[in-house]
Amino acid sequence: MTTLTKSGPDKLPAIGSAARVLAEKLSPKALGEAARNLLLPLIGMTVFLIFWQLMAPQVDTSLGEFPGPTDVWEQAGQLWQEHQSEQARADKFVTMQEERNARILADNPDAEVRIRDYPGAPTFFTQIGTSLLTVLSGFALASIIAIPMGIMIGLNRYFAAAVNPLIQIFKPVSPLAWLPLVTMVVSATYVSDDPMFEKAFITSMITVTLCSLWPTLINTSVGVAAVDPDLLNVSKVLRLSFWTHTRRVVLPSAVPMIFTGLRVSLGIAWMVLIAAEMLAQNPGLGKFVWDEFQNGSSESLSRIMVAVLAIGFIGFVLDRIMLLIQKKVAWNE
Amino acid sequence: MSKSHLELTGVQMAFDTPEGPFIALDDINLKIRKGEFVSLIGHSGCGKSTVLNIVAGLLQATRGGCVLDGHEVNTPGPERAVVFQNHALMPWLTVYENVQLAVQQVFRKAMSRRERREWIMHNLALVNMEHAANKRPGEISGGMAQRVGIARALAMKPSVLLMDEPFGALDALTRAHLQDALMEIQQDLNSTVIMITHDVDEAVLLSDRIIMMTNGPAANIGEELTIDLPRPRNRVTLADNPDYVHCRQAVLSFLYEKQTFPGKNKAEPAPSTTTTETGAGGTGSNATATDHSPETEKPGPEKQRAIA
Incomplete structure (x- = not known):
């Protein structure tokens, strides 16, 4: 679709061009396209929702009927309200402390005062925040390891031959298999009286890293190894140093492949995270699902379904964000 | 002879x-x-x-x-x-930057930043490509890209x-x-x-x-x-x-x-x-x-x- 900025050097005066754009947008062809782009997904979703609403009551569980879309919608509202009221209580808790601290300081300016965190249970929305923080930390750690490693593997085929069997063996390992080992190692090594992060956070993050490392690693190494031989010859003729060669020729050339790897990695990281949080009891979405499952109230299934939809939606948004970054950074987009 | x-x-x-x-x-x-x-x-x-x-x-x-x-x-x-058959320009660099990569490498010490800039533009002018200095190789035709490939080679004063x-x-x-x-x-x-x-x-x-x-x-x-x-x-x-x-x-x-x-x-x-x-x-x-x-x-x- 043509926009104002893209209309080229032979731009008409602004008004004429705006009118032209409007005319283009209202032309039957453009309207048909817009309908296709908007209407068909809407139809798909509506059919799905009707099907879900009709089929859900047919499934009976020990916790009642399987929730339909209306139950889930209701619970989503419920979760939002719980979040609001918790938030209000937390604010009150902090203000109370601040007032008390102010009184203490007025009496004795040298007194040591501190504000304690609100001790209430995390709500669904703070759990989403925790999950996002965990997955992004794990993904960042994975990228920091995988991209340089991938470059080394791609540049040196002896190194590649040496580590290839290791990659092939560790790549398919499920997060559930890593988790007990990671938990034990973190418990044994991460010992501190005033830990900056919770152990459950570290455990989940490392598990995410271990599982999401591979696509970035493999794609980076393939991208680096597949630089156009002509460009390598240019680099040789120019006598570029190893560092300049890597930075100005190899890396940019591999950027599209690296981003493909990063996108797959982030998708895997998000999937792995939920399982890791369930087992590690990291206070994120995984723990929410697990707690609701253990809770077993009549609302539990609806609440879990809210989480399922939230997980799917966030995964989609994360992928879109990566795509946007890729379009900004990669030269072939 | x-x-x-x-x-x-x-x-x-x-x-x-x-x-x-x-x-x-x-x-x-x-x-x-x-x-x-x-x-x-x-x-x-x-x-x-x-x-x-x-x-x-x-x-x-x-x-x-x-x-x-x-x-x-x-x-x-x-x-x-060397001028390669398929121009061999870096697709992520603009025409100017492609020539610049060569000029920077060869004349880093011999020329000042301004001299290098002039030298790059001079070589692009030799092949009539100054107008596309800020375009990427993907945005110009094969013949134009080959001109730039020649400009890059000439810019090395071979x-x-x-x-x-x-x-x-x-x-x-x-x-x-x-x-x-x-x-x-x-x-x-x-x-x-x-x-x-x-x-x-x-x-x-x-x-x-x-x-x-x-x-x-x-x-x-x-x-x-x-x-x-x-x-x-x-x-x-x-x-x-x-x-x-x-x-x-x-x-x-x-x-x-x-x-x-x-x-x-x-x-x-x-x-x-x-x-x-x-x-x-x-x-x-x-x-x-x-x-x-x-x-x-x-x-x-x-x-x-x-x-x-």
Whole structure:
């Protein structure tokens, strides 16, 4: 679709061009396209929702009927309200402390005062925040390891031959298999009286890293190894140093492949995270699902379904964000 | 004739294959003067590119060697700039940045930032590409990209410019334009050029000397033809110039009568011509020939070496 900025050097005066754009947008062809782009997904979703609403009551569980879309919608509202009221209580808790601290300081300016965190249970929305923080930390750690490693593997085929069997063996390992080992190692090594992060956070993050490392690693190494031989010859003729060669020729050339790897990695990281949080009891979405499952109230299934939809939606948004970054950074987009 | 600028002596190139070494080139001897425009012509697979890559330093001759201005060539370097068939521009850099990468590398110390900038624009102007300085290679046509490839090579101030079928991937009109541009630039700068080509007209029009190579394996220099046509040359007026026609005919006769296509086996005896015979021409046979097995032929001397 043509926009104002893209209309080229032979731009008409602004008004004429705006009118032209409007005319283009209202032309039957453009309207048909817009309908296709908007209407068909809407139809798909509506059919799905009707099907879900009709089929859900047919499934009976020990916790009642399987929730339909209306139950889930209701619970989503419920979760939002719980979040609001918790938030209000937390604010009150902090203000109370601040007032008390102010009184203490007025009496004795040298007194040591501190504000304690609100001790209430995390709500669904703070759990989403925790999950996002965990997955992004794990993904960042994975990228920091995988991209340089991938470059080394791609540049040196002896190194590649040496580590290839290791990659092939560790790549398919499920997060559930890593988790007990990671938990034990973190418990044994991460010992501190005033830990900056919770152990459950570290455990989940490392598990995410271990599982999401591979696509970035493999794609980076393939991208680096597949630089156009002509460009390598240019680099040789120019006598570029190893560092300049890597930075100005190899890396940019591999950027599209690296981003493909990063996108797959982030998708895997998000999937792995939920399982890791369930087992590690990291206070994120995984723990929410697990707690609701253990809770077993009549609302539990609806609440879990809210989480399922939230997980799917966030995964989609994360992928879109990566795509946007890729379009900004990669030269072939 | 002045002292030779670039000299290839007894160059042999063997590639290791599972069936033993494959001799691609054997005993190539070539002297090139400063400012001379030399074309290498021959059928596909005759090792023209191998010769160029040895001069560029991208390949190491297994025997013999290449000397440029008294220094042996061992590694690639900007004084032997290469123009590749498919422009070989970095697709993520703009036209300006592509030339800049070369200029920065070669003249980092010799030029100030401003001088470098002017030098880059000067070279883009030489090939009429200043207007596209901020475009990426993907946004310009193949002919324009090839111009930039030439500008990048010229910007290195090479003592010899190596061109590997520089116009092979272009359409006929674009090719003619670029040939004229190259002729002009070469005359202005008096650069030494070695160009590989498949195109007989291109070779005759541009060159001072045409080196005709025999078919591989163990390819060699079959004939050399000096083109004494006055410069500047105009393709239209030359078309019915008897000297031009004669030169063209000599090259065509070498390619299609004495050498024939690799795979065809009808090598005719080389008739004596006015051109100088520097190598054993006339063995137009090829090991991949279908109608004759290699044993039934009389292999030339270089062929025997190849089998041994």
